[in-house]
Amino acid sequence: MNRINSYEELQNLFQDYSKKLKMRTPSREEELEAENKRCKRHITVCGGTGCQSSDSPKIIENLRKEIEKAGLSDEVVVSVTGCFGFCEKGPIVHINPDNTFYIQVTPDDAQELVSEHLLNGRSVQRLLYEEPSVKGKVKRQDEMSFYKKQHRIALRNCGFINPEDITEYIGVKGYLALAQAIIQMTPDEVIKVMIESGLRGRGGGGFPTGKKWASAKSYEADQKYIICNADEGDPGAFMDRSILEGDPNSVLEAMAIAGYSIGASKGFIYIRAEYPLAVNRIKIALKQAKELGLLGDNILGTDFSFDIELKYGAGAFVCGEETALIHSIEGKRGEPTNKPPFPAESGLWGKPTSVNNVETFANIPAIIINGAKWYSSIGTAGSKGTKVFALAGKINNVGLVEVPMGTTLREIIYDIGGGIKNGRKFKAVQTGGPSGGCITAENLDLSIDYESLTAIGSMMGSGGMIVMDEDNCMVDIAKFYLQFTVEESCGKCTPCRVGTKRLLEILTKITDGEGTEQDLATLKSLGQIIKDTSLCGLGQTAPNPVLSTMKYFWDEYVAHVRDHRCPAGVCKKLIRFEITDKCIGCTKCARSCPVSCISGNVKGIHFIHQDKCIKCGACYSSCPVNAISKI
Template identity: 60%
Template sequence: MELLKQLKKMQKEFQENLENLKTRILVCGGTGCISCGCKQILDKLKEELLINFLDDKFRLIETGCHGLCEKGPIVIIYPEKTFYCNVQVEDIKELVERQLINGEKVERLLYKNQISGRDIYSYEDINFYRKQQKLVLSNCGEINPESIEAYISKGGYQAVGNVLTKMKPQEVIDEVKNSGLRGRGGGGFLTGLKWQLARDSIGVKKYVICNADEGDPGAFMDESILVGDPHKVIEGMIIAAYSIGSDQGYIYVRAEYPLAIKRLEKAIDQAKQYGFLGKEMFGEVFSFNIEIKVGAGAFVCGEETALIASIEGKRGMPRSKPPFPAEEGLWGKPTNINNVETYANIPIIINRGAEFFRSIGTKGSKGTKVFSLTGKIENTGLVEVPMGISMKEIIYDIGGGVPNNRKFKAVQIGGPSGGCLTEEKLDLPVDYDSLLQVGAIMGSGGLVVMDEDNCMVDMARFFLNFTVEESCGKCTPCSEGTRRMLEILEKIVNGRAKIEDLDQLENLAKTIKDTALCGLGQAAPNPILSTLKYFRHEYEEHIKYKKCVAGVCNALVKYYITDDCKGCTKCMNVCAVDAINGQVRSRHIIDADKCIRCGACRKICSFDAIIKT
């Protein structure tokens, strides 16, 4: 109880110190903004603050991802919450002089409304943020993720303190059950029920694992949470460990996330120093420690039994279930596995109550969900929305719609294990049960938007090729069946398929879905089945008419030079196979037999005179 009092005292002190500062300058330090040069921007800001004797008046904070990755690097200045986007190093001197010294806005760096073009000053007035409800991401983009003091100032570790000093393990599980939280890793299994199974399993030694092996193409939700708010995940794991009776936890994170690993290591060290990890936490008998296990990046290790095998030092391959990990998991001991976002929801449920959490979402899907928005969309980035919001709201109100006046075609949800939704399905509420009814799944939360220039056959081939490469090879339906499906798709996009191949493709997909060993193998045919359901006509056009309307499948595309050609010879000079002929200032001609359809001529043409047919 004494440590809990100290925690509340620390929180008050940290908040007061923050409030005493005149201004905070937040620089997004998410992976996307780092790649765009946020570190150099931070260095330049430090330099300019020193030069102008402002370093003791303003606190400069590198945060986690703020969400609107499309507009990075992002700088936000408090207390006005002035939102500056696409900031470059050369802009910093002007920003400091005008905003921090003279109190003026730098208009050219402000966010512009996509319809009216008017300047928007506060990030809270940007449509991208207005329809979001940030719970899991509440600290991301707001605090320094490498400071445990910053996390405590936001109420961090209060949930652990209350759980260890005021609640029995079963009471915690009951609260999680009552919240209706379902696992955010893709399956949507009830979290409280999973914890109950682990608690009820017989065993002196039990384990808690955080699955941070996020591998879906276009998905970066878990990575952003770990980079922006690692302590929230650690706190959720501690609560889970106390509930099931575990003293050891592991965070399994892929090697491709070096920044997440770095911040997790620092967060774990800080938590130990403050007594939130280790022996007799908060003066109680309970003890818990966490280790990081770095995975080599195998997609199959996202499956929980394959992940367990990898931690044990074995090849990452799934096993048949039952027994489930809650009964026999890591080294044969009862083990609870949840993903990053699931654990990050736990402190929210404890601090604000199960009823609060249940008040958000739909009947069968409670709370919020974090999504990554990628593909053909204006605002790529990270969003958190209440369950039950429509896909149309996510894509158009938050995402800003499809750029360049192109027509929306479909959105792939759930990555290689998911399915696509067409325009007719965009009013569907986004929750676990509604998506299943139309042949899609929530997955971990990756959304890839496609427009009329995307070929759905090629899209299915892309995801299936990923699955083939990542298959562990343990079961024949997945290792061999997916290869046979890929061979059929290759025949289709190369104009060599027959219409009966389409029936074979569909039969194979259904068979693999019913017979593969693990969930990843069973879900591998989903992109095939959903595109066949909604875009069968595209498959038939490829087979019957040897035509790809989107102009993506090169073997079915021909390049043609129109009368708009001015005979500048640029295309002729860039052609690697001498397939273009013509005289200067005369329309050129492409030899279809020689053309390898690389598209180099089309890219270099200054007059848009080269088209695909």
């Protein structure tokens, strides 16, 4: 392909490339029937990390072979795409224009999909999604409850275009926002649009993006930088990874727009090396964008030049903090520094620098194309637009969810998430990962935005949302997150380095049945001290899971300390397995025990030797008549 030298050339390419995407645009059944002929079809197969690990490349290979065998090569196109978001049900195969959505497809299903769906026009029923609440098969993606309440802006192209083909990105108006910005707008006008849109940083802090850019622009320097923070480290979070895997060009385009607005000519994407697929697709996107002249010198024939370089992180959670990230790019130890000065004044190599995360950047081209008023009309008064959440845990529909700010937790968990697995009772949801806090059933109708979450002791964070049911121990959950932050602390400041270890030691005492009421008081006071005195956001938010679970689940902490009992039956040293008189003497429990601590005769009631029991629960799980109680 030749270099694109003008706005007009780019617009012409958009017109050309958008035509080839039309056959993958969903149509209604009556529209298909009205054509009165076999319509051309486009099959997109999920190519995200999760689906690739379940053989989606082989599915594509087998589909192409079967299509060729059936003589349909001129009528059916098969291509890879990014994550559809419905991760629990992958690999996903989506057939358009009839909008048929197949789940949990295997390579062996390719032959049936071609013979039944493509040749005979019959849906393969066993591969269709079944709604948990209605117990009925759903054929079309837009009729599935998982998607009905979503509003995809950051994820708009994921599951639609091929992320490894820049022409498809151009076909969905890709790089037109950059062209509009650098040719038709001044840097100040771009920043004004961002301020008026109300977009706030999606990495956790929620600082207004336009104001951050304005600050970086206000400082004079011979060199300025744009950094994309792709160091996604929260347990259970995979929003940024999926965007980079499914729509990398949207981030590159947004970085160039940001560079134009603040006067930067260089950008860096700081990404953890554990994201090999995202890294590969960014490299492909960078190569193609540079070949077309959409990055590099004199973009679209203007005097604006902007280039982007990849930098790899080694998986340190603290490097998600912007000053620690900057030090890591500079080749130094990834430790935070006091602010001010903020990076906008003195960042990378002492130069004005603007740091935004992946999801923030993914919104920007859509805002430039559609306008600030369009974006600000979505969401709440203080939190505009949409937010992507990684919905995981004890939930039926695990996956990526993008909803307007102000959507309630109940809608996300029950309407989109399909409710709690196995009909269990909802207990809590952790938002914001190790930096956030637990939200209980009494707040299920809470509108999700920055202010409302902060008001109840949690936070938006980058978007992790872990759902818990009645079988989760909240003391153990708090300990899990503390273990993570202790391991990830950079050790620079004493409150975080030492304080979080002390918190973890106390929580371990409590879950071991050795806690005291004084320990409960110490947890509260020490947690508050760490929040108030730590250097960076990691330490300042580390006590949140402890303090929020103590606030909402105080009775569980008391049960562990006063009664030496774990109500959820999770903390091993506080549970006891006993065989009741329901025992039929089948010996399954004895045969499953790894330490041979169960004795008894065939057809006789068995007995557990408590001094040998390691509380693994193997006997409890294997008993066919529920004769073993967990106390």
